[in-house]
Amino acid sequence: MNVTQKLSSLQEISKALLSAIFSCNTNTKYLILDPRIIRPLESVCGVKWLKGNGIEKIFKLESVAPSFNDNVIFYMIFSETKTFKDVVDQIRSQVNIETCVANKHHIIVVPTYITTFEDELESLGLLGNVITLHSFAWMPLYLDTNILSFEIPNIFGTLFVYENFTFLPSLSKGLWHLSFVVGKPSFILTLGQHSKALLTQFDQMCEVNGNTDKVSSDFGGIVIIDRNTDYPAALLTPGSYAALLSEVYSVKTGYCESQPTANEQKYDDKFNPIIQKQPVKFCLDSRQDIVYADIKNRYFTEVTSVLSNLTKQLKSEKVDSKDMALDEIKNYVQTKLHAAKTKKKYITNHLMAAESIINVLGYRYEKQKMIEQNIMKNSEKSSSLSYSDELLVTENDKHISLRLFCLMALIYRLSESEIRKFWQKYLNHFGFKYGFAFTNLTNMGFIPDPDTPSTSSSNLQSKLKIPSFSSSNIYTNMKNLRLVPADPDSVNLKYPTCASYVYGGIYIPLISQIASLILSSTPLDEIKAKLEGVGPLEIRNDRGYPLQTRSILIFVIGGITYAEIAACNLIETLTGAQICILSDMIINGNDLMQYILDYPK
Template sequence: MEVDVLQKLSSLQEISKAQLSQIFSTNPNRKYLIIEPSLIKPLERVCGVQWLKASGVEKIFKLESVAPNHQDTPIFYMIPAMFKIFSQVVDQIRAHVDIDKPPTNKYHIIVIPRSLYIFEEELDQFALLGSAVTLHSFQWMPVHLDNGVLSLEMPLIYSTIFVHENYILMPVLAKTLWQLSFITGKPNVILTLGSHSNTILKQYDDICEEKGDSDKDSNFGALIIVDRSVDYPSALLTPGIYAGLLTEVYPVKAGICEYKKVDSTEQVHVDEKCNPIREKQFVNINLNSRQDPIYGDIKNRYFTEVTSVLSNLTKQLKSEKTTSRDMPLDEMKKYVQTQLQATKTRKAFITNHLMAAETIIHIIGCKYEKQKEVELDIMKNFNKSANISYLEEITVTENNMLLSMRLFCLLLITQQLSETEIRSFWKKFLHQFGYDYGFATTHLINLGFITESSQNSLNFSTKLNLKIPKLYSKNFYSNAKILRQIPSDPDKVNLKHPTCASYVYGGSYIPIITQIAGMILNSIPLDEIILKLENFAPVSLRNNKGYPLLSRSLLIFMVGGVTYAEIAACNLLEILTGSRIFILSDRIITGNDLASDILSLPK
């Protein structure tokens, strides 16, 4: 069954190509493609340069302030659904278009994941819509980043849906599930946890009613859809596994971790407040176990084990090099023909991971133990005053507003800071990073981090008269106890040979999707599952005679981003239960991504 699913998932790339080819075919002539830089890596996972050339793309350019000299060549822009970028493209087009004699079928704008109504209004205002410019919506099928890991590479979902409560992109998620059901079938058991997840399922039903439903037997025993807001700690806590720490330190886009050194003559060694900037080693890592078997071996290991594994692999390489020196000529010839290239490739993989591990130690190692100690206390509901003191300390010493914001959010939803404590921290935060971040309080209120009672008595930089939504349940610890998410003794959690999914956070916490998957795989009565989950968020459950599961395979759709720690926890559950769990999300995230979105204005 697993081979069958993987084969089907490999076909997703071909479907994306077919959809993009259909857009390009609207102008069969040779064309230029101008692409916004943030879309380059995801597009490379969908189709390569050779495929684009075969589809009529003569040249590819990055979107810059000035458009290339295209003369009479048709132009296809590819941009994310961001108005600022769209306006830049429109300005470039207007500079080359004679409104009295607009060119026909020359300018095309492909918007990822869908075109917005405001874009049509903008073009219509300048008399460009239809006459000179054609708008296209395109959302590639889920990108198969790694074994059982699927990503839509849609970085705007958490910001638009959760932070700014703009639901215009939500139908894209429902459509993705509908399209996927024609590939892998529609599961007989569907569970949703969270208001947004429930809305997506309803929109999915509407699409099925309008356009038809899949009648294929599903490769998945159950589909689980969960809102990111149901389980913030899984994103806010510092991960302990290699893949998680890698994404904390390095930028990762579409499953590619790439970092190039800044020229040493231009490199800045201190930030604007004279704190030292720790240097990162150059790396280029494909976070795909099939492409990089070394990564496949160490990705889910607790970091303290990773360095010893890499050390042993390095010793093996040295031993192999020594052995090859003593080979007879005929054996040496055979070695060169059959094994040398593989050895060189393995050496490159090991070197990359060694440099990455060194950087992780260099950047995070100095404060990791203290951070872990504080987070363990938070999860155990200990030392609240000391935890707040640590938060205020790193705010004024680390000069890292994302680190401060994610710890602040973690404290808000767990140890529930008082009005005085919130006020004290927020004044320090604004003084340290700038009072222009005062708007972030609105986001924290909309997300439910700050409650109505706290907001009413706090004098923030702006007057807020809003209807305040709240987190579904105030008592984090009682909910976590229901699902046994917090181990009673973290020190007893085996980090080297884990049997508890909490190892991904050093023994402090188990992600909610792992616990839900465990209950379903262990055939816990559905009424009992609903009873346990209804304190977390609105829950719905459909069972079309598929429970207990007919197939021990699950598809989990995390709306708003999923972390590598959550993926690793589910991977461990697979091993312990003899099951198969596939994870789908709009993107792979860290707590820094959530903090960044909270501190950002609409895009």
């Protein structure tokens, strides 16, 4: 069994873990799901499998629960305090503690329940005798070729915004479980504070719970990296098709779906017209969708021409049944008609999605790219600040302007007055209810701590908490790692040979550059010299470097973007290697902004 087959069968392990939880009560059961958990659970198991494991009916978690009478109830939720309390309140409204039946109510928490959940139940007298708690951490979900995701929400928020390390052990445990399937590589590189901590926890699990007995690993090396070591890769506007889909539509667990609602609004709360998106429904899985496989990593300007050519090709394949004999018609229906209809459906979906991308982003895309190019070159600061003010006035979107501000705060040396001026305007436009987000920006290091004594603007960047990659020596790191091409216009977007094409030629994602260094067998001393300025670095080489197998597993803590995945796919093509991506979630820049604007849950 090759590594692709192993990774695509990880769901079988998840099914076994979930089946063990359900088997604690052999009676037929009702399953109530947090709506956000439905899509990833579908990647673990289907309805048929659930029925085979005693689930009689499946419900969506709502504010008021239906009457369950004497049936055994299993709730499945993500590990969030508010959701947990809502579930407990629902159960309390239907049970009498004095006469309740044991082993009837169960709460499955993904990926793990926290001690406060137990404390809450114990204080209410519900722990054990009324409600049983279970932790369920599914194996990484295989979303597409060489793309794995734990699909655990809010990892970025808890780790990088609120500095809460509750779920880091769940990630390290997931990596430990994965090592029993693919082995433990002899070469390991970690970059970032949380990556180093995760590797330490991984080592402890290997020591306490046992190590894999696989002699060799399917991967020559593993790279573990923190999201905050490369914020620009998430903040910049992408240019590849899959990344733009994620920007315009809500893509969750590799599924893009947008359906019209009955009372769809035409104007927002400031009476700006809302650009309507075309209704689409398809999986971002190149194993199922041959059209998506062809266009997912292409620069968007090439996508429309490819779809146009596919449409013409489909029309040319159309056969006139009048000119066919009966046997020919029968053969056509049996062998080609279904494939043609399926291909037509795929093309239609992607044409509508491409139209929505143009409608939603097209009117400001080119100007946005020009501004971002100036920012990455550390030039035209005044025009970039002016454009930021323009976005605040013209766009009623709390993510767009904040995202550009965060990029400017990383690259430019913004003065305290420039930061305060933007933030005052931002709150005036979107409400002072977001005042707490200023603290979140400080925690993430986008802006200096206001409690620090005021100094000249030249010293503001030195007070940032984030890795030095995003501080005043960012240009030294960019130059050492060659992350910013000298001439973006020379980057071939149609037939790319540089990973910067995913951002129109203005920036190379850090993970793709690290992969290039490792796959080209760059001396370890040189790699250390290039990466030590980025953040806490650890390299372990148990005679595994240069790589014995030209394959790498890259684990990004805090989420990864489709643009970064496309960049790694290009490195695969150019080097003939295999790069597998693992993360807790596939995100975009707007997701990062939402984490900043979300109050702790």
